[in-house]
Amino acid sequence: MASVREEAYELLRAHGLVTVFGNPGSTELPFLAALPDDFRYVLGLQEAAVVAMAAGFARARGGPALVNFHTAPGVGHALGALFNARQDHDPLVVVAGQQARAQITVEATLTNRDVVRLAEPHLKWAFEPPRAADVPHALARAIATACAAPPGPVLLSVPMDDWTQAADTNLAQAARERRLEAANVPARGLVREIAESLASAQNPALVAGPELDSEAGHAAAVALAELLAMAVYAPPATGGSGIGFPESHQLFRGVLPPAIGPLADALRGHDLVLVAGSAVFPYYPYLPGRPLPEGCRLLQVTCDPDAAARAIAGKAFVADAAETLAAVVSELRLLKNEGRLDVSSFVGRSRSSAQPVDPATIVANAGEVSAGAERGVVAVGAACRALRAAAPPDTAFVVEAPSATLALRNHLRIDRPRSWFFTAGGGLGFGVPAAVGVKLAQPDRPVVAVVGEGSLQYTIQALWTAVREGLAVVIVVLRNDEYSILKWFGQLEGESEAPGLDLPGIDCLALARGYGLAAEAVEGAEQLHAVVAGALARGDGPLLVEVPVERGMAIA
Incomplete structure (x- = not known):
């Protein structure tokens, strides 16, 4: 008789969910131990990065993505990224581990005491099946719920010993064959x-x-x-x-x-x-x-x-x-x-x-905006124009540079669908891992991530995944040595003396090289154009490019 794990693999395969974005723990090993040869496991080194990679993958492919991580601690690490995914309507199917059923009542180490209460505010649906035999049906429900309008993330908690239990093959087959179709035609x-x-x-x-x-x-x-x-x-x-x-x-x-x-x-x-x-x-x-x-x-x-x-x-x-x-x-x-x-x-x-x-109306009565480049740095608008000139028309731009977002929109002038990837949730940590996910979904497409040196730190572990997977992603870091967007908000709110808004001494090049990336500093817009255009043309692996830019809020 087939196991729950085998039936789950069949169901996932039937839905095209054969790429697993994950960060494993002990409770996930029974699910992963017999992963079929036609499945691909994409390892992320932290759960927030895993979720953002899956979000980029889902958006780029126009369908759901599968995520797997560790019981309560893993879910906790991922909550900020799941919040973003809910705001962005990303159809993510998260399968999280759980303690063995015999030890849930006594709350043995790593027990997820209340799956629904922990995660549901950030999800469309969260559930833990009452029986091992219910896992395939619950998984089918999770996929359907994630994809139904409006799409969004869901979570299924599975006790670690469920995977090797005998499946109810009749229920599993019915779950594998069922589909949900929504009538999109308006009245x-x-x-x-x-x-x-x-x-x-x-x-x-x-x-x-x-x-x-x-x-x-x-x-x-x-x-x-x-x-x-x-x-x-x-x-x-x-x-x-x-x-x-x-x-x-x-x-x-x-x-x-x-x-x-x-x-x-x-x-x-x-x-x-x-x-x-x-x-x-x-x-x-x-x-x-x-x-x-x-x-x-x-x-x-x-x-x-x-x-x-x-x-x-x-x-x-x-x-x-x-x-x-x-x-x-x-x-x-x-x-x-x-x-x-x-x-x-x-x-x-x-x-x-x-x-x-x-563009000035966007910041009317709301503090100072950047008036021009300081000596030795590049105007954000000039950097945006260089990127637009360097990138082929089908480039996917993944953006997480809060103080430069408006300038990028105004200069890039995106025309093609699914070419601008941004998080409406507002939580940092989306940019680089989402670019990894986009490139995995569309390996022949140029992908450029534009991030600040501050936002890079939130999920910098994704650089390792880009190297491991051999992904030719170009990551452009707009370095201004501060949280410019927060200084702008401070002006808006009349609170300009808050501490912790400067970022001196971050060596993004050294950090990237530590993860195995090639990394290069540029000093002007022309050099930025040349380096990015060359990297996209070669397509021989990930590259981080750092460019010093003016401080302040950039809109044009």
């Missing part, structure tokens, strides 16, 4: 209401969020914008885990400010705003004001019921954003054919009314 009434609202608006705008970060999402957003000559905005960069509209398109007006008052000011002139695939809105600094310009209505389409429920304004529809926009375009064309929509009157209106978002 006709919803589509007609949105279409008629857009048709009757004088100057509507589209805010294209990360749920549109796919080929279908971009195509639907572009079709709608071009049909109505609509101005298109990106939601605030704080929520930009993906990009929902090509940012060099002539109708793209920029990234909205991440605060209530400035965001409403940026939308002035519009009488209707359609937010597709985003929360309303991912604010961070509290700058109060009206949530919308006077006389402006807002419609929201998102797959996330929670995001719809908590929206600060407007009317929300829970549906697939890409499917909804595609259906709205079809409905508008029907209205046009019926003579109820004259699109000729819309030509040029996005250029004659709403102006592009001024």
Whole structure:
């Protein structure tokens, strides 16, 4: 009779989950001991790095990823990264070890005393099967739950002795064969209401969020914008885990400010705003004001019921954003054919009314921004332009440089879906391991991680995995010797004397070399361009490139 472990392998194989991102402990050994030859185990040296690698892998491949780590301590180490994954809607299936069943009641060492209470606030679902025979079914449920809209991380705790128990083959086969399919087609009434609202608006705008970060999402957003000559905005960069509209398109007006008052000011002139695939809105600094310009209505389409429920304004529809926009375009064309929509009157209106978002409004009344490069350092904008020129058009950029994020968005102008990888959760430690995951999912694609020297430290162990796996990832460290974003927040909050905001003496080159990476320091934008372009062309292994940049908040 097959064991629970053997049936679990079959189920995982049926779902294409044959890459395991993990950091093993004693309670995981029974699951890993007989790992089939067609499975790949990717070792991370710390659980937060493991989760971020899996998140990058899942996003790049457009499907779930499998994670395995150690009982309660491992889950505890991973909680910050799991928080990010929940915010980013990353479909991660986490299988964590647990003490042997005979010792759970007495709470022997490493017992995860309450799996659900420990992890569930950061997960869609957490569960420990009551019987060994239930493990395959619970695993099938975990996969289905992780992938169902809105996607997100789940956790299954499995006592270590369950894996070698005899499986109930009937239940295991049923679990392996079952599937969950969601109907993504929005209701006709919803589509007609949105279409008629857009048709009757004088100057509507589209805010294209990360749920549109796919080929279908971009195509639907572009079709709608071009049909109505609509101005298109990106939601605030704080929520930009993906990009929902090509940012060099002539109708793209920029990234909205991440605060209530400035965001409403940026939308002035519009009488209707359609937010597709985003929360309303991912604010961070509290700058109060009206949530919308006077006389402006807002419609929201998102797959996330929670995001719809908590929206600060407007009317929300829970549906697939890409499917909804595609259906709205079809409905508008029907209205046009019926003579109820004259699109000729819309030509040029996005250029004659709403102006592009001024990056300065993002930090209005919020402290100083970088005014220019100091002597001996590179302007962040110049570094961003060098990276854009060095990288081929299909490059995947993984970004975790908080004080340079807006400058990178403004200069890189990402056009291709799944080419901007960022965490909307705000927790550091995503960048380098996520780049490792992206490269594992798409080995033939150029991958560039752009991080600060501060954020690099959170999951620096991922450098070792990049070397071990032979991944040609280019990691660009923008070094400014401080937590620039925190100094900016200090100015915003009127608290500029906080300790611990300077980072002198971190030798990122030596740290990288200690993990086995090639590492190089550059002194100017031209040298940065040459080194990054050469590394991407060679593709012969990971490289860390450090460039000294100006201090302060960079937006252009």
